[in-house]
Amino acid sequence: MDNSRSSETLAYSLNLFLKGEHMPKPTVTIHAVHERNIEKYWDSLKLPDSQPCYVCKEPVTKKNVAAFVPVDGKVEVVCDKPLCFFNLHYMKHK
Numbered sequence: 001m002d003n004s005r006s007s008e009t010l011a012y013s014l015n016l017f018l019k020g021e022h023m024p025k026p027t028v029t030i031h032a033v034h035e036r037n038i039e040k041y042w043d044s045l046k047l048p049d050s051q052p053c054y055v056c057k058e059p060v061t062k063k064n065v066a067a068f069v070p071v072d073g074k075v076e077v078v079c080d081k082p083l084c085f086f087n088l089h090y091m092k093h094k
């Protein structure tokens with residue numbers, strides 16, 4: 001997914017949000033990890049020190065990771081910006 005695609009998703013989600021339309025049920029599995037285990041979890045997934053956010057493509061590290069998302073057998077990460085977390089719920093509806 002490239003940047004223009006994710007801004008489309010962002011606009012779509014914001015639109016839905018602003019109109020207050022019923023939100024579809026999230027279909028993305030989010031693995032919550034206790035903060036003190038994040039580093040261990042990150043290492044156990046053999047992720048590089050920095051990986052682009054699945055939503056906004058900004059670099060994500062152990063310090064600002066908010067979610068780990070399994071996508072096609074790979075692990076994608078999401079940064080801690082609230083909009084990215086919010087948008088994650090819509091990414092798989094495309």
Ligand SMILES: [Zn+2]
Pocket residue numbers: 053054055056057058078079080081084
């Ligand atoms: Zn992000």
